[in-house]
Amino acid sequence: MATEPLKLVNSLQPGNPVPFEPIEKGKVSWYACGPTVYDKSHLGHARNYVSTDIIRRILMHYFNYDVNFVMNITDIDDKIIIKARRQRLLELEKKKQYSPEELQRLALAAFQAYAKSNLPLLVKEGEELTESNYNERRDGGYGKVLAGAALSGDGKPGDDEAKVKMHIGNMDAASVAMKNKQIFPGTDEILLPYLDSLYKETIDTADQTMFTDLTRSMEDLFHEDMDALNVLRPNVITRVTEYVPQIVDFVEKIVSKGFAYEVEGSVYFDIGAFEKGGNTYARLRPDVRNDESLQAEGEGSLSKNLGVKRGAGDFALWKKSKAGEPYWPSPWGDGRPGWHIECSVMASDVLGSKMDIHSGGIDLAFPHHDNELAQSEAYFCDHSKGEHTWVNYFLHMGHLSISGSKMSKSLKNFQTIQDALQTSYTARSMRIVFLMGKWNDGVEISPDMRLQADNWETTVNNFFVNTKSWLAEADAAGGIKALSLDGEKPKEGLLAELEQAKTDLHAALLNSFDTPKAMLIILKLVTATNIYIKDNKDVNLAEVEAIARWITKIVGIFGLDARAEPPYNGIGWASQLSADIDPKSAIAPYSEALTRIRADVEALSVTGSEGIAGLLSSDPLAEFEALVDAGSRDLEKLALPYLRSASRIRDELRRVVSSQTADTKKSLLALTDRIRDQDLTNLGVYLDDRPDNQPSLIKFIPAAELIAAREEKAAQAAEKAKKKEEARLALEKQQQEAREKAKVPPEELFKADERYGAWDEQGLPTKMKDGSDVPKSQQKQLKKAWDKQKRAHEDLKAKGGL
Structure with a gap:
């Protein structure tokens, strides 16, 4: 039976996924457009590079391809020049x-x-804009944008509105700084372009440290961010500034073939000549090839007035450097590389004249990638052989949106990766969010998406934790029967669920890495397993283990476990010790906790337990050393001998606590709570107490989660106690006020009420202050109140309160 091929969504062949056929069987050559390093990386970058990493890992560790992954660093371009x-x-x-x-x-x-x-809406002819009238003009001109509306019409706000908000933010800060006479740093953002307009041509760019200092620091931060997100480092990293001579040679050859021309020291690619030569331009996005705004963005903001081009869409291969810009020598004079040429030269230098995959964000499709394709195919083309194919598969990652606008550095509407990891994400939770969307689709992170991702992670976490605790318990009781998944025997129950999940996930990954479907398959398998365990008393733990191991492998392939390494044969999130950590030192906290628990138990007078002495004297060291000798580096496994000892001691104390004296009972209960809630919680260990004298299950859960839960529980208890005390004080106050009121004899109850002018011998009002009779409707109410006061007064008197 023929094996289904891997299929990819290929931007060069719009439509359904197409079969993936690498140039060399079993190997993949891949060039990815890397970052332009002039600012910190944000969640939009995370979306691109994490999604790329997921695909790369699947190719390597699921489909077993040998992937040569090359990525560039753009360390000189218009944005870098301007910022530096x-x-x-x-x-x-x-x-x-x-x-x-x-x-x-x-x-x-x-x-x-x-x-x-x-x-421009802030500017009025004949009226000077100042910090004093700025707020009024801002609200009048851009109030609706600040309120969330579009600049014009009834459409949804997008990039234009995001840009307006960014500029207003800079003006707001400057306005406040000017009012407070604190010019620096409050006005920095408005001063930067102003000073550049005044003095840019005076800067000595022979000293390129102003550029390299910026790019090197930003590149270092980029790699740190990628490491934090568990993104694999490229096999090869290339940098533009290290390739300038090769770029000059590349451009010279394109010129010599008649596909480029020089104008006043700049060199432009000749699209017309390229197409007349039988080649295709804008293969990725022919629909926008004449979009002037995209063409201008591709050329860069410093590329105006470099010379008259033959065609409006012709793009720069080499730019003449103007005053205030870095430069390198070339046959056309001092200049610098165009943006697009860098990738053509570096990718071709490493991977040759053809490659399997080229990737990048969808916003690079035109003009960057279309121009890359054109100039590279011009360089390598041989007219006798027809049009040259430089890239076989173009993969474009969907971008990330925030409030309907693309997240970007230039709009400053982004959250940096560093900030996101410190405040709202872990590397795993962020990757789960991206896995739950297709890599080639746009993503706008919503509360619902975050909730789905969090629920997925919680469900899988709990399954791993529970499975490991069940297996550890079974191992302590003598192990479980080994399970063979080989053979032709039909699978039933859980094994049938596992086989179906494997089949479905394989089909999903073959279909252009459909990770949303893959994540759903994993979730369904965990849910089905949990239901089966709940509904069946005699569950074969070996089957549960097989499912846990398979899921562990898949989430490892997806890059969800930063500590795991191929072939991902463990269970759950890896707890492997690094090579430079001594196992005995690593388990010292667990050993010390056990020692402390033993000492505290020995200090108590526990009676009625035949086993406590043996538990206190048992030494887990031999079991620990046997694990070390067997080569185990799994911290959880190495810690289990000590944790089992501690848990068994606590279980025995809980069993005999009811037979102890009152004082010992109180001390034992406090100690068993402390062992669970302090000693072990602080180590990332949760003891799940079970009824009917069953031993507690030992579960490894991150200490931060357990401590947070403990603190929340304590806070809830404190709040409950606070409310209880407030209620007690309120009742006490109410009772005191009632006693004070009861001290008043009923005859005096209404005498101080200024509404009345006469009373009878019992003190009941007979006349109003104006001399009229008290209305009959009031008389009944007054008599009722008088009777009540009499009863209260006499009751207080009887109790000796008077």
Whole structure:
């Protein structure tokens, strides 16, 4: 029976996934567009690189391909030049000796220039914009955008609105700083472009450290972020600044073949000549090939006025460097590489004239990747052989949206990876979110999506924890029967569920890495297993173990366990010790906890237990050393001998506590609670108490989770106690007020009420203050109140309260 092929969504062949046929059987050559390193990485980058990493891991560890993964670092381009140059100019400006008035005038000039360039609705002819009238103009011009509406019409807000909010944020900060006479750092964002407009041509770019200092620090941060997200490092990393001579040679060859031309020191790719030569341009996005805004974005903001091009869509291979820009020598004069050419040169240098996969974010499809394809195919084409194929499969990752707008550095509407990992995500939870969406679809993270991802993680976590605790208990009781999954015998029950899950997941991954379906298959298998265990008393733990091991393998392949390594043969999240950690040192906290527990139990006078002495004297060291000698580096397994001893001691104390004296009973209960809630919780161990004198189950759960749960429980108890005390005090106050009121004789009850003017011998009002009779409707109420007061007064008197 023929094996189904792996199929990929290929941007070069829009539509259904197509069969994947690598150039060399069993091997995959892959070039991925890496970051432009001028700022911290954000969740949009995480979406791209984590999704890429997931596909790479599946190819390597599920389909067993040998993947040569190459990624570039763009360490020089227009954005880097602008940011580095502006930072240098701002540093120089801050060193100048300005009077407070001069600083204020500088800030005001920058304030007005920033508004004119970016927020034109703030500018009114003949009326100067200042920090004093800024708020009024902001709310009048852009109030509806700030309220969440679109700039015009009734559409949804998007990138334009995000950009407006970013600019307003910069103006807000500057306005406050100017009002407070604190120009630095509050006005930095508006000063940066203003100073650049004044002094950019004065910067000496022969000293390129202003650029390299920025890019090297940002590249280091990028790698740290990727490591934190468990993204595998590339096999090869290339950097633009290390490839400039090769780029010059590459461009020269394209020129020599008639597919590029020089204009005033810059070199442009000639799209017309390329197409006349029988080649196809804009193979990825032919529908937007004439989009001027995308073309301009691809050229960069510094690429204006470099010379007249032959065709409107022609793009720069080499740019003449203007004053204030870095430069390298070339046959056309001092200049620098165009953006697109870098990837063509570096990818071809490492992978040759053809590659299996090229990938990047969907926003790179045009013009970046279309231009890459054109210039590379121009370089390698041989007219006698027809059109050259440089890339076989183009994979484009969907971008991440926030409030309907693409997350980007330029819009400053992003959360950095560092901040996200510190506040709202773990590396695992973030990867789960991306796994639950298709890699080539756009993703907008919503509360519902986060909830689904959290529920998936909790369900799988609990399954791993419970399975390991059941297996540990069974192992302590003499082990479980080994399970063979080989042979032709039809699978039933849990094994049938496992086989179906394997089949379904394989089909999902063959279908262009359909991870949302794969995640659902895993969840369904765990749910089915949990239901089976609940409904069947005699469960074969070997079958549960087989399911846990398979799920462990898949989540390991997906990169959900940073500590796991191929072939992912364990159960649950890995707890392997690193090579430089001594096992005895690693389990010292567990050993010390057991020693402390023993000492505290020995200090008590426990009676009625035949086994406590033996439990206190048993030594887990031999069992621990046997595990070490067998080569185990699993911290949980190594800790189990000590934890079992502690748990058995506690179980025995719970068994005999009811037969102890009152004082000993109190001490024992406090100790058993402390062992569970303090000693072991602090080590990331939870003792799950069971009825009918069954031994407690030992469960490994992250200490932070257990401690948080403990603190929440304590906080709830404290709140309950607080409310109880408040209720007691309120009741006490109410009772005291009733006693004080009861001291008043009924004859005096209404005498102080100014509404009445006459009373009878019992003290009941007969006349109102104006001399009229008390209405009959009031007389009944007054008599009722008088009787009640009489009863209360006499009751208090009888109790000696008077």
